[in-house]
Structure formats: structure tokens, C-alpha cells
Amino acid sequence: MHGKVRYVLLVSLALIFSLLFFYFRQKPQEAFLSCNCPPGFQRTEDNRCISRNLYMQYTSLENSGVGGLKSALPEPRDGFSPQQIDLGRYLFFDPVLSKDGSVSCAxxxxxxxxxxxxxxxxxxxxxxxxxxxxxxxxNVSYLKSFFWDARANTLEDQMEGPLYSPTEMATTREHLLNSLNGIERYKRLFAEAFPGRESDNISIDEVYTAIAAFESSLISLNSRYDQYAHGYAKALTENEIEGLNVFRSFVARCAECHTPPLFTNQQIAVIGVPEEDGKPFDPGAQVPYHDASMRGGFKVPSLRNIAKTAPYMHAGNFKTLREATEFYNLGRGHAVPKGEDLKLHWHIWEPNLTDEEIDRLVDFMKTLTDESFLPKTPSEVPSGLPVTIETQNPT
Amino acid sequence: MKFKWILLALILFAAGMWAGRSLFPKVVSSIPAPTRVQFASQTDSTGAVVPLSNEILEVKDGGSILDAVKKANPGDLIRVYPGTYKETVYIDKDNISFQGIIIDGEWPILDGEKELNDAFLYSGNGIQIENFKIMNYKGNGIMGQAGNNFVIRNNWVIDAGVYGIFPEFGQNGLIEHNILTGIEDAAIYVGMCDNIDVRHNEVYGNVAGIEIENSRHALVENNYAHGNTGGILAFITPGLPIKTAYDIIIRNNFVVDNNHENFGAPGSIVSGIPPGTGIIIMAADEVTIENNIITGNNNTGIAITDLSMGANLSKDPESEPNPDRIVILDNYLEANGKNPVGELKILMKAKMLDRAPDIVAVGGGTGSCIRNRDRYNTYGLGDYGQCEVTDTKDITTFLLDKPVAPRQITMEEKGNLTFYGVCAGCHAYDVRMIGPPVNTIQAIYKDNPQGIADFIAAPTHKREGYPEMPPQNYLSEETRLAVANYMLKITQE
Structure with a gap:
């Protein structure tokens, strides 16, 4: 009698243990998304990634996020979960987001x-x-407007541009959602990144949120310049400091628009860059703002990692950093096409910088490089499409 | 006869002098050194005033002020003796004071020889600069980027380029007793600042005398602005990252004969200033103009305009274009508007007038007022009401009671920001990234934060299969210890 009970008990216990074992062995396979925040973020108790960096030691006038060496950055976009950020990373590299599976965000x-x-x-x-x-x-986490002509105010609005432009990724909302909902692995990953949702289907807002989450995690604030700014005088060479001084002086006036710590004041400026031969003049912000006084105006870009992103200006108008810098030295409006009446920015003038000063400016801008928080490119993406991105500059 | 009397008087005088000198020997008064208390605006990271480090660095002719800056620690005073210094002095440190020593009328001179860009360029807080003669620079005499609690006093700035004295993104600053001339934009330019007093300065022969732009809580008082293209300006300039200008008092100034030809650089905003304008308010709000003596400005005494005056500017949808709640209290205006130019000339021609009134307002704006309007010739002030306020005497300064303190931050927060902002690139809590996980480090350095702080300053290769850690010696000792302590406390990520 007792022996029988014991036997049943033993068998059932063994069953329970083996079930538990398989359950837990199963679990890690499902937990596909990272549960850690990327570098530059701290995870909160409610599983959100909050931005953390040394500029949070400082303030800025009127909370404007512009200033000098020890000034606070603008308010960041943060608070996404680690899973959303990681899901966004897969989407970012996945060509399934384009009409024909040939182009990804990356x-x-x-x-x-x-x-x-x-x-x-x-x-x-x-x-x-x-x-x-x-x-x-x-550092798009800190930006308030997007596109060269500043026509979008959120990352979500921005991504609708390339996704649905017939000449860019050329997909449609329906096509995109059908593709993603047809991929079992994405359905599982979205369920993990967006717990407690009502529907099992992937929604477009979830796609946007995940991509925005990943984009907001791209932080570059640990360059040699930053080391100097936080107080380590030896971080920059004599030449680079000379460049910094030219950069912030009122002769060159670079820092008036490329204002630290983000190296942009996020305004629109008309500077009169020449288009490549034969190309029509780009009206820039005039179009979205319906204002002729903004003709030829473009958003001031951040200069962080600028040495990595040649060619320069809104249409790659200059091949090198030096050429781009030299443009400002060649005279106010020197390249404005005949017949164009542009309201050139008042800081565009004739600074008469010497060749050495231009070299020093380039030296300085190269100190703004920092890719220590570069995210991992996934070796494969849930759609199974190949992840093919160039490793070398094509030009 | 007469001669004898004179001789007698002389003898008596000489005798008296001799007797006086013997009885009352001349006392040479001892003049104390300028009080050091004035230089003690520094705060430590808790915001409390810290004692001066009491270092005085002396720079003499042939020496370099910049070399002294490199040696200086926060709280130090750099004394500069008469001589000519051809250099750009940049200050990326807090609480450094510069004091020119004037001997027998000889000043320390900073001469840019039209080759150097700026004389003083600072980003630190608590910078004080006094008693310098600054000339022949191409950019600015004194430019500040984001430094708070500054004092710029008793300097001569002569043909120093675009701006004479130009603090930007700063709070709580005093600009007083300076003399500036020959500047091709604004001689004193307060750009995107808060709580600034500009007083007792003389500005002449510049395009703009004093300009308060996109700034709040600014007092412009007891200045002498003469012979400029425009005397005193309060502007909102569109397209700047800080969009507002309000709470500005322009009081007790002489604004006289500002009729200089405009020699501003083509395309600059001030190149549009009509010569002969005493005070210009463009789009700024809550500007009070009180008790100024405004005479002999040939275009007009006071011009108040919206942003349409800046016709050569791109529009900025975020800049409110109208001057609102302008308060014109009692002022003395005379002999202005003798020879209006530009738009005002056209406006007056249309009214069959050769002269312009003392006060002109064009464009939009609401809630403005003027006191005793019948004292002046005015144009465009039909919407202005009668002011309820009579004076601003309750406001003696816009400077703060105590210096703007740095953001309060504990060592734990410092450690936190450093860990997640820097270290997290290579170290996660319990997984291997580029370097070993934090829990592994915790096991090795239990109770030994100093060990971590020392190691990260000069790491050695320790671990098979891991890359060597790059030195983190750019972090201060204090920061390294803070982050070491923080790392030992982390329990999860």
C-alpha cells in the first residue's frame, strides 16, 4: 500500500521535474531579444532604458541644450525597453522593410x-x-527635426518618408505589415518587445516604436573632444586646440551654428552651397515651410563623427572635410546661382582664414569621432534575407 | 614800493611752507591692494563658497598670459603688468581672475596685430577680466561661451573686430566701466544670456553701441553711447536656438549723436541699422526705457519695430516677431530726427515732413504704453496706452544674490553617469562584452575601489583572450574613484 503510493509519487515527481526541465530549456530559445540596455543607458526597475552620460553633470541656459564645453545636451528621446531597442536593431538591418527585399535602413x-x-x-x-x-x-536621440529640410518632427514621422517613398524603400503600410506578420519569428519577437498587447498581430506603431528605439540608442559622446570638454586638457594636441579656438572664434563662427555639446543648434540656415554641375537648385526648407525666405535653407547638421561621413552637405556637394570647410572662406554668396535671391545667413561672411587655420579646423573636427558604442550588426535577420551592407566607403 | 610788498609776501609764504612742512610732515597714505573678496565667486561642487587658493600668478612684459592660465587652478588670480601681449588667451577652467596692473598710466595691452582672432576666449564659470587695453583683433575682444558669473570691468577695447565684449549663453554677468570703440558690429553684445547688468560703459564709433539680443533680465544703465550708427539695441534675432528677449531695462543712459556711417560687414544684421538711431527695439518684449537723455540722433531717438525690419533674414516660425509690452517712461529727447534715412525717410516724405519724430513705432505688438506722451513728437504710438508704472527704482540690478551654482551632483551620481556613459561600452553586469563582466571585477576588487581607480588610469594586460583596456586617465581622480565605488555596488543592470 505505502509502497504503491510512494511509487506513484515518485513517478509523478519525475514527470513534473522533466516537464520543468524542458520548459526552462525551451525558455532561453524564446528569449531572443536582449534584456540589457545598450551602452549609454541604464535600465530602470520598470524595464526602460534611460540615457546616461557625463554631460548630465551640467546645465544649459534656459535648458536650451546649447552652450560651451561644460553645457548640458538637449532633452534626449529615451525610455524604450531593451527588447524594443533590440527588436529595432533587427528591423533596421532587415531588407524585408523594402518593397522587394533589397534595401534596409542600414x-x-x-x-x-x-x-x-x-x-x-x-x-x-x-x-x-x-x-x-x-x-x-x-545622436538622433537629441534632435528635434529630421530630414535636411527639417520637415519631420519625430523619428516616427521621419521613417515614413524613406519607407513609403516610391524611389527609396518603396513599400506600403499594408505590404510591410503583411510581410512582418507572415514571419513567425517576428511575431514572437514583437510579442516579447510589446508585452500585454491585445492583438497577436504586429501593428505599424510597434514597428515605428522599435525602429525609433534603436535609432535613439546610437550615442556618440566619448570622443577626444569630450575628454577635453570634461576637463582633461591633454586630450587634444596643440594643433587641435588651435582648431577649437578658430572654431569658436567669431571670425570663423563655426560654433555659432554647430554649437556644442551636440555641435548643432538645430536651426535652419541658408548658406548657399553650390549644386553639382547641371543639377537644379535645391529649394530646401522653402518647400515644407511654404516660405520663400527659407529658400535654400537646410538644417544645421551635427558635426559629431563628421570625419566618418564624407562627402558633405545636403547632396554630397563637397568630397572632403577640408573642401567643406573652405566653402565658408570663399566669400558670402560666392556660389549662389544667378537669378537666385537667397536670404543668406548673417554668419556667412568673409572670414579670410589662412590655409593653416583651415587645416586646424579640420584637425579639430576629426577629434569629434567616437564609435565606442557602435551596435552589433546582426549576422542574420528574422526574414532570412541576407544582411549585406558595405564595409568600405564606395567612393 | 609795490615790488617790496610782493617780495615780503613771498618770503612769508616760503617761511610758512617751511614751518608747515616741519610741523606737519606729509603722510603718504598706504593704498591697500584691491580686495581679494571681489574675486571670490567660486563655488565647489556643493555650491558653497570655497576659500581662495590664494595663488597670484604674475605676468610681466615678454611673458605669456596663456602660460599663466595653463598653470592656474580655479580660484587663482593672474596679474598682468604693463607691456604688450600678442596672444589669444583661452580659458577652459572655472574661477580664474585676470587683473591688469596699470602703472603710471601704462596698461597691459593685448594686441592682435589684425592677425589673431580673439583676445580673451572663455568657457569657464566665474571668469573676471579687468584693466586691459585690447586692440587690433579680428574676432572679439572678450568672448564667452556659456560661462556664468562673469565680471568684465574697466577694459579699453579698440578696433577689436566683430564684437568688443561678447558673452554668449551665460548667466549672472556684470559688464561695467569699459570703453569700446571702432567695433564693426556691437561693441557690447549680450547674446543669449540671462541676468546681465551693463553699466557705466562708454561706447562710441561702433556700428552698434550696446546690443541685448535674445536675452532676459538685462539692465542697461548709466552708459554713454555716442557716435555709433545705433546707440542701444534690444533685439530678437530669428534663427537662434534661444528665441526670446524680455525683461530688459534701458535706464539713465546718455544716447547722443549716434550718426556714424554704417560700416557693418555686408550681410550682418547690424548692417541694416539706419545711421542716426538712438535706441532700437526689434521684436523684444517687456523693454522699459526710462530716464535716458537721447539727443542729436538724426534718424530718430527711439525706434520700435517688428521683425519686418530684418528684411534680409530668413523667417523663423518659432520667433515671435512683434515687440510687445514696451514701456516708455519719462525720458529726455531732443533734437532727434533731423535727417531721417531709409524707410523712415520714405514714411516721413509721405507725410510731407523733412524731419522724423523722437519716437517711432512700426509694425505689430500689443500691451505697450508711454508716460507723458505729449512731451514728444511720436509716430505710430496710437495703440500705446498710458503707463500705470511710473518708474523702475525698485530694481537696482538683475544680477543674482549669489553665483549660479553648478548642477548639484553626488559622487554616486557621478559614478553612475560615468559607468553608463563611458564604461558600459565594454562592461556589462554579468555578460562578457569587450571587457570582463562587472561581477567578475567585483569579485577581484571587493572592498578595494582605489584598486580599480588606479588600474583604469594605467591598465596592464591581464586577461588571456581579452584586449588590453585603454587608459581612462582622462577621467579625474575623483571621477575614477566615484565610478569604482559605483561599480562595486551594482547588483544588476
Whole structure:
């Protein structure tokens, strides 16, 4: 009697243990997304990644996020979960986001090329040439407007541009959701990144949130310049400090628009860059803002990691950093096409910098390079499509 | 006869002098050194005033002020003796004071020889610069980027380029007793600042005398602005990252004969200033103009305009273009508007007038007022009401009671920001990234944060299969210890 009970008990216990064993062995396979925040972020108790960096030791006037060496950055976009960020990473590198599975976000925002693509203007599906160049995504967490003409105010609004542009990724909302919902692994990953949702289906907002989460995690704030800014005088060479002084002086006036610590004041400026021969004049911000006084105006880009993202300006108008710098020294409006009446920015003038000073400026800008938080490119993505991004500058 | 009397008087005088000198020997008064207390605005990281380090570094003719800056620690005073110094002095440290020593009328001179960009360029807080003669620079005499609690006093700035004295992104600053001339933009330019007093300065022969731009809580008082293209300006300039200008008092100034030809650089905003304008308010709000003596400005005494005056500027949808809540209290205005130019001339021609009034307002704006309007010739002030306020005497300064303190941050927070902002690139809590996991490090350095702090300053290759750690010696000792302590406390990520 007792022997029988004992036997049953033993068998059932063994069963329970083996079930538990398989359950837990199963578990890690499902937990596919990282549960750690990327570097530059601290995970909170409610599983959100909050931005952390040395600039949080400082303040800025009127909380503007502009200033000098020891000034606070603008408010960052953060608070996504580690899983959302990691899911966004897969989506970012997955060509399934384009109409024909040929182009991913990373094709033009390539981590090997400063999150730009090394081209004057980018290629869309089928190699269609765009009219503007792909901007770097480093530190987009701090930006308030997107695109060269500042026509979007959130990362979510921004990504609708390339996703649905017939010449870029050329997909549609329906096509995109159908593709993703047809991939079992994505369905599992989205369920993991967005717990407690009502539907089993992937929604477009979840796609946008995950990509925005990944993009906001691209932080570059540990360059040699930053070491200098935080107080280590030896971080920069004499030449580089000389360059910094030219940069912030009111002769060159670089820092008036490329203002530290982000190296952009996030304003629109008309500077009158020449288009490549034969190309029509780009009206820039005039179009989205319906304002002729903004004709030829573009958003001031951040200069962080600028040495990694040649060629320069809105359409790769200059091949090298030196040429781009020299443009400002060649005289106010020297390249404005005949018949164009541009409201050139008042800081565009004739600084008469010497060749040495231009060299020093370039030296200084090269100190703004930091890729220590470069995210991993996934070796494979849930769609099974190949992840093919260039490792070398194509030009 | 007469001669005798004179001789007698002389003899008596000489005798008296001799007697006086013997009885009352001349006392040579001892003049104390300038009080050091004035240089003690520094704060430590808790915000409390710290004692001066009491270092005085002396720079004499032939020496370099910049070399002294490199040696100086926060709290130090750099004394510069008469001589000519051809250099750009940049200061990326806090609480450094510069004091020129003037001997027999000889000043320390900073001469840029039209080759150097700036004389003083600072980013630190608590910078004080006084008693220098600054000339022949191409950019600025004194430029500050984001330094708070500054004092710029008793300097001569002569043909120093674009701006004479230009603090930007700073709070709580005093600009007083300076003399500036020959500047091709604004001689004193307060750009994107808060809580600034500009007083007792003389500005002449510049394009703009004093400009308060996209700034708040600024007092412009007791200045003498004469012979500039425009005397005193309060502007909102569109396209800047800080968009507002308000709470500005322009009081007790002489604004006289500002009729200089405009020699601003083509394309610059001030190149649009009509010569002969005493005070210009462009788009700024809550500007009070009180008790100024404004005479002989040939375009007009006070011009108040919206952003349409800046016709050569791109629009900025985020800049509010109208001057609102302008308060014109009692002022003395006379003999202005003798020879209006530009738009005002056209406006007056249309009214069959050769002269312009003392005060002109064009463009939009609401809530403005003027006191005793019948005292002046005015144009465009139809919407202005009668002011309820009579004076601003309750406001003696916009400077803060105590220096702006740095952001309060504990050592634990410092450790936290450093760990996640820097170290997390290679170290996670319990998984291997580039370097070993934090829990492994904790096991080795239990109770030994100093060991970590020392190791990361000069790492050696320790671990098979791991790359050698790059030195983190750019972090201060304090920061290294803070992050070491923090790392030992982490329990999860």
C-alpha cells in the first residue's frame, strides 16, 4: 500500500521535474531579444532604458541644450525597453522593410560608414538615385527635426518618408505589415518587445516604436573632444586646440551654428552651397515651410563623427572635410546661382582664414569621432534575407 | 614800493611752507591692494563658497598670459603688468581672475596685430577680466561661451573686430566701466544670456553701441553711447536656438549723436541699422526705457519695430516677431530726427515732413504704453496706452544674490553617469562584452575601489583572450574613484 503510493509519487515527481526541465530549456530559445540596455543607458526597475552620460553633470541656459564645453545636451528621446531597442536593431538591418527585399535602413545609414552611406546622394530600390544625401544617425536621440529640410518632427514621422517613398524603400503600410506578420519569428519577437498587447498581430506603431528605439540608442559622446570638454586638457594636441579656438572664434563662427555639446543648434540656415554641375537648385526648407525666405535653407547638421561621413552637405556637394570647410572662406554668396535671391545667413561672411587655420579646423573636427558604442550588426535577420551592407566607403 | 610788498609776501609764504612742512610732515597714505573678496565667486561642487587658493600668478612684459592660465587652478588670480601681449588667451577652467596692473598710466595691452582672432576666449564659470587695453583683433575682444558669473570691468577695447565684449549663453554677468570703440558690429553684445547688468560703459564709433539680443533680465544703465550708427539695441534675432528677449531695462543712459556711417560687414544684421538711431527695439518684449537723455540722433531717438525690419533674414516660425509690452517712461529727447534715412525717410516724405519724430513705432505688438506722451513728437504710438508704472527704482540690478551654482551632483551620481556613459561600452553586469563582466571585477576588487581607480588610469594586460583596456586617465581622480565605488555596488543592470 505505502509502497504503491510512494511509487506513484515518485513517478509523478519525475514527470513534473522533466516537464520543468524542458520548459526552462525551451525558455532561453524564446528569449531572443536582449534584456540589457545598450551602452549609454541604464535600465530602470520598470524595464526602460534611460540615457546616461557625463554631460548630465551640467546645465544649459534656459535648458536650451546649447552652450560651451561644460553645457548640458538637449532633452534626449529615451525610455524604450531593451527588447524594443533590440527588436529595432533587427528591423533596421532587415531588407524585408523594402518593397522587394533589397534595401534596409542600414543600406543608407550604414554603421560601418558613420550611419551614412559614403555617397553624395543615396540609392533607393533598384538603385534609383536620390536628390539628397543620407544624414548620419548618431545622436538622433537629441534632435528635434529630421530630414535636411527639417520637415519631420519625430523619428516616427521621419521613417515614413524613406519607407513609403516610391524611389527609396518603396513599400506600403499594408505590404510591410503583411510581410512582418507572415514571419513567425517576428511575431514572437514583437510579442516579447510589446508585452500585454491585445492583438497577436504586429501593428505599424510597434514597428515605428522599435525602429525609433534603436535609432535613439546610437550615442556618440566619448570622443577626444569630450575628454577635453570634461576637463582633461591633454586630450587634444596643440594643433587641435588651435582648431577649437578658430572654431569658436567669431571670425570663423563655426560654433555659432554647430554649437556644442551636440555641435548643432538645430536651426535652419541658408548658406548657399553650390549644386553639382547641371543639377537644379535645391529649394530646401522653402518647400515644407511654404516660405520663400527659407529658400535654400537646410538644417544645421551635427558635426559629431563628421570625419566618418564624407562627402558633405545636403547632396554630397563637397568630397572632403577640408573642401567643406573652405566653402565658408570663399566669400558670402560666392556660389549662389544667378537669378537666385537667397536670404543668406548673417554668419556667412568673409572670414579670410589662412590655409593653416583651415587645416586646424579640420584637425579639430576629426577629434569629434567616437564609435565606442557602435551596435552589433546582426549576422542574420528574422526574414532570412541576407544582411549585406558595405564595409568600405564606395567612393 | 609795490615790488617790496610782493617780495615780503613771498618770503612769508616760503617761511610758512617751511614751518608747515616741519610741523606737519606729509603722510603718504598706504593704498591697500584691491580686495581679494571681489574675486571670490567660486563655488565647489556643493555650491558653497570655497576659500581662495590664494595663488597670484604674475605676468610681466615678454611673458605669456596663456602660460599663466595653463598653470592656474580655479580660484587663482593672474596679474598682468604693463607691456604688450600678442596672444589669444583661452580659458577652459572655472574661477580664474585676470587683473591688469596699470602703472603710471601704462596698461597691459593685448594686441592682435589684425592677425589673431580673439583676445580673451572663455568657457569657464566665474571668469573676471579687468584693466586691459585690447586692440587690433579680428574676432572679439572678450568672448564667452556659456560661462556664468562673469565680471568684465574697466577694459579699453579698440578696433577689436566683430564684437568688443561678447558673452554668449551665460548667466549672472556684470559688464561695467569699459570703453569700446571702432567695433564693426556691437561693441557690447549680450547674446543669449540671462541676468546681465551693463553699466557705466562708454561706447562710441561702433556700428552698434550696446546690443541685448535674445536675452532676459538685462539692465542697461548709466552708459554713454555716442557716435555709433545705433546707440542701444534690444533685439530678437530669428534663427537662434534661444528665441526670446524680455525683461530688459534701458535706464539713465546718455544716447547722443549716434550718426556714424554704417560700416557693418555686408550681410550682418547690424548692417541694416539706419545711421542716426538712438535706441532700437526689434521684436523684444517687456523693454522699459526710462530716464535716458537721447539727443542729436538724426534718424530718430527711439525706434520700435517688428521683425519686418530684418528684411534680409530668413523667417523663423518659432520667433515671435512683434515687440510687445514696451514701456516708455519719462525720458529726455531732443533734437532727434533731423535727417531721417531709409524707410523712415520714405514714411516721413509721405507725410510731407523733412524731419522724423523722437519716437517711432512700426509694425505689430500689443500691451505697450508711454508716460507723458505729449512731451514728444511720436509716430505710430496710437495703440500705446498710458503707463500705470511710473518708474523702475525698485530694481537696482538683475544680477543674482549669489553665483549660479553648478548642477548639484553626488559622487554616486557621478559614478553612475560615468559607468553608463563611458564604461558600459565594454562592461556589462554579468555578460562578457569587450571587457570582463562587472561581477567578475567585483569579485577581484571587493572592498578595494582605489584598486580599480588606479588600474583604469594605467591598465596592464591581464586577461588571456581579452584586449588590453585603454587608459581612462582622462577621467579625474575623483571621477575614477566615484565610478569604482559605483561599480562595486551594482547588483544588476
Amino acid at each position: 543600406s543608407c545609414h550604414n554603421p560601418n560608414l558613420g550611419f551614412a552611406d559614403g555617397r553624395a546622394t543615396s540609392n533607393g530600390v533598384g538603385g534609383v538615385k536620390q536628390t539628397r544625401s543620407a544624414p548620419s544617425l548618431w
